[in-house]
Amino acid sequence: MNLAKKVLLVGLCLIIAAGAVFAGGGRQAGSGKTKIYFIPKNLGNPYFEAIRLGFDEALKELDPAQTKYDFIFTGPATPEATSQIEYVEAAVQNGAKAIFIAANSNDALNATFDDARRRGTRIYIINQDIPGSEAHRDVAIEPCDMSTVGQAQLDLLHGLINGEGEFAILSATTDAPDQNTWIDSMRAILARNDPKFANMKLVEVVYGDDQPEKSTTEMEALITKWPNLKGVIAPTTVGIAAATKVIQTRGIANRIKVTGLGLPSEMKEFIVDGSSPGFQLWDPPAEGYLGVYMVDAEVNKGFTPGPGASFQAGKLGTITIQPTGKIFTIARPKLFDKNNLQDFVY
Ligand code: RAM
Secondary structure, eight states: OOHHHHHHHHHHHHHHHHHHHHSOSSSOSTTSSEEEEEEOSSTTOHHHHHHHHHHHHHHHHHOTTSOSEEEEEOOOSSOOTTTTHHHHHHHHHTTOSEEEEOOSSSSTTHHHHHHHHHTTOEEEEESSOOTTOGGGSSEEEEEEOGGGHHHHHHHHHHHHTTTOEEEEEEESOTTOHHHHHHHHHHHHHHHTTOGGGTTEEEEEEEEOTTOHHHHHHHHHHHHHHOTTEEEEEEOSHHHHHHHHHHHHHHTOTTTOEEEEBOOHHHHHHHHHTTSOOOEEEOOHHHHHHHHHHHHHHHHHHOOOOSTTOEEEOGGGOEEEOOTTSEEEEESSOEEESGGGGGGOOO
16 A cells, blocks of 8 residues: 555544544444433432333334444432433433433523533433423423413312312422423412312422422321311322322321322322322323434434424324424323223333
8 A cells, every 4th residue: 555545544544533523412432323311300210210111112113123222211319400410411421312301400401401412412301391491402392281281280189179178289399390380380370360269279389309208298297287288289290109198098088189190000009099089190101202203213314303393203103393392292181090090001
């Protein structure tokens, strides 16, 4: 090989190496597979395992030989506002193509998201949005049209307590974007002086931080502090399970109705023994499922995520991104009670 050819070859190698380093958000580091990350609010919450089922299902359909995608499920132990930052940074460092994240704050991750996107990583908020910070993410996969949840939860409790009495809300963390969206809309509905809710009084909102022990303590404290309490809405699967357990232990299901958003698999025993009168939820696995199809559409089918864009998501059919950059996985929350125990699959 003459000198000119050698120089050309070395140059080409350098260009290829540089391309691999600077490609950003793709196949550069390690295995050569496209990396998909799922960062839940925190590990150890079975709700996020339910979302994960959908990621796994779609990956099996699209990549049965496991040669195309690496799926990494990682996150903090507890859901504090800033606890996910280091996980996002590490994912970007590791060449993530897409990060699906159930953010613990509306805005604490904005700079981290900006940096990730600059480096070619898609930021997909999953199971919620980050109100006020939408410009810092690519798309938000919402479990349903979130604007319907506050009304649905209030209507549910209204039916259980005959529209009368004091009630409290047992939430997750004070920063949680999803719970705060729902609580804000419940407060707005109650402030409208709708005669339907005239005899229902929200006495307190407490926070169990999506930790079973703290949620139990908060529920116990509510019962002590509000002797006339008729109901509790816990719009968190961790909170409702802990609060209903308190009802079960004390045998007071007739006195206080606990409802909210529950994970069917965790709530089944309470439905069966009558400690829970029913609750709402959606289809968590569908969120992960369509997320994988969205990544695959971009990697293999020339799709670019953005308002108005559509892609095919296997058994879920055509998914279209709303003008707001949101995807609504289903339209509205669905009721789970003793009449549809066969639907308690996740
Ligand atoms: C908890 C989490 C999650 C929420 C569900 C309903 O598991 O707070 O973010 O969507 O409840």
